[in-house]
Amino acid sequence: MRVMVVGTLGLSFLALACGGSVPASPSSAAVPTPLAPGNSLNAPSACTGDAWLFLWAQTSSDSYHLQVRSPSGTSVLDREGITASRFNWPEAPLLSEAGSAGWRWRVRAKTSNRYGDWSNETAFDVDPLHPRLVSPLRDSVMDNGCSNDTNATEWIFQWSSCAAADRYHVEISDSSGLYLTNDKLPTPAFDYRLNDYIANFDDSHWTWRVRARLNGDWGPWTPSQSFRVEPVNTDCSSLPPPTLVSPANGAVFSSFPRVTELKWSALPGAVRYRVEVETCGATDTLCVGPPVQGLTNIMDVQAASITFTFGGAQSGRWRVLAFSADGLASPWSETRYFRYTR
Numbered sequence: 001m002r003v004m005v006v007g008t009l010g011l012s013f014l015a016l017a018c019g020g021s022v023p024a025s026p027s028s029a030a031v032p033t034p035l036a037p038g039n040s041l042n043a044p045s046a047c048t049g050d051a052w053l054f055l056w057a058q059t060s061s062d063s064y065h066l067q068v069r070s071p072s073g074t075s076v077l078d079r080e081g082i083t084a085s086r087f088n089w090p091e092a093p094l095l096s097e098a099g100s101a102g103w104r105w106r107v108r109a110k111t112s113n114r115y116g117d118w119s120n121e122t123a124f125d126v127d128p129l130h131p132r133l134v135s136p137l138r139d140s141v142m143d144n145g146c147s148n149d150t151n152a153t154e155w156i157f158q159w160s161s162c163a164a165a166d167r168y169h170v171e172i173s174d175s176s177g178l179y180l181t182n183d184k185l186p187t188p189a190f191d192y193r194l195n196d197y198i199a200n201f202d203d204s205h206w207t208w209r210v211r212a213r214l215n216g217d218w219g220p221w222t223p224s225q226s227f228r229v230e231p232v233n234t235d236c237s238s239l240p241p242p243t244l245v246s247p248a249n250g251a252v253f254s255s256f257p258r259v260t261e262l263k264w265s266a267l268p269g270a271v272r273y274r275v276e277v278e279t280c281g282a283t284d285t286l287c288v289g290p291p292v293q294g295l296t297n298i299m300d301v302q303a304a305s306i307t308f309t310f311g312g313a314q315s316g317r318w319r320v321l322a323f324s325a326d327g328l329a330s331p332w333s334e335t336r337y338f339r340y341t342r
Helices: 008-017
Strands: 035-036 052-056 063-069 077-084 085-088 105-113 121-123 133-135 139-144 153-159 164-172 175-185 189-194 206-214 225-229 245-246 249-251 260-262 271-282 292-300 304-309 316-323 336-340
Touching: 035 105, 035 245, 052 063, 063 175, 085 206, 133 206, 153 206, 164 189, 175 189, 245 316, 260 271, 260 316, 292 304
Parallel strands: 139 225, 249 336
Antiparallel strands: 035 052, 052 085, 063 077, 063 105, 105 121, 133 153, 153 189, 164 175, 164 206, 206 225, 245 260, 260 304, 271 292, 271 316, 316 336
16 A cells, blocks of 8 residues: 655645645734834833833734833843733833833734734833922922011922932022032932021022932933022011010029919910920030920910929920911010929
């Protein structure tokens, strides 16, 4: 008996010769359509986000294969076996080419253990390696102080954190140039407090910017963002400081229990008063040093006096400020001290 081996091509011709049809080969997977990033949708850098999310139109497939290349052609991601039409990459690296145009990605589908064709390569950009400025927003109006010292100037700046950053550098400028710089900030925030006011505030020509130090090297600056400064005395009280009445400065008491009454002059227009009482160290008889930690009492009252029990046989000091009906505070009064001997 003779046996003839016929290959696939032979079977095809044999089928045609017998009036039949060619058996269909397994169909390849449809080509996915990339959705994002791309089309002006950037991927975040290590300073603006913590993951890259790739999206494409779903096809009837078993899995997908994703590839990502940097502008220089370096393969930074080659992942097979993705079962959904999206891939979240939380390990997006601290890339030296971040901020460069020309990143590309593509995807293909797999069906019945066969890959289909690759999608067209989709171009996208990666955000630069600098933080994103959060606050103040562009053209926000910032605080200014009071000419009567009732209110300090406080500005709070915030920005996004950068992975692997060990330090941040902020610069604040006015119309004449650099106003303030600080390159030793360990966290993505800067609280600037000035116990005064800005006289030549030039409210429309202030800017700020930030950069991060990554792996020992300073990254690029953010674009400068503008803000404004309110005029002096915008939110200041017209109330003068209260005048303290009793006890006299340096008063010494030997009574026990240590019931203490503090009095000051009532101010027209004041709706309440704030009294601050600090307890000084046992050997600080003149109460000139720092207060004992945790022994500072702040009490709000409506009358021009307060009675309380002092805590120990030692010195204390006190002062008072007033609040107007609109909630604005007067300057603090002078500070007086007293002492209990038992």
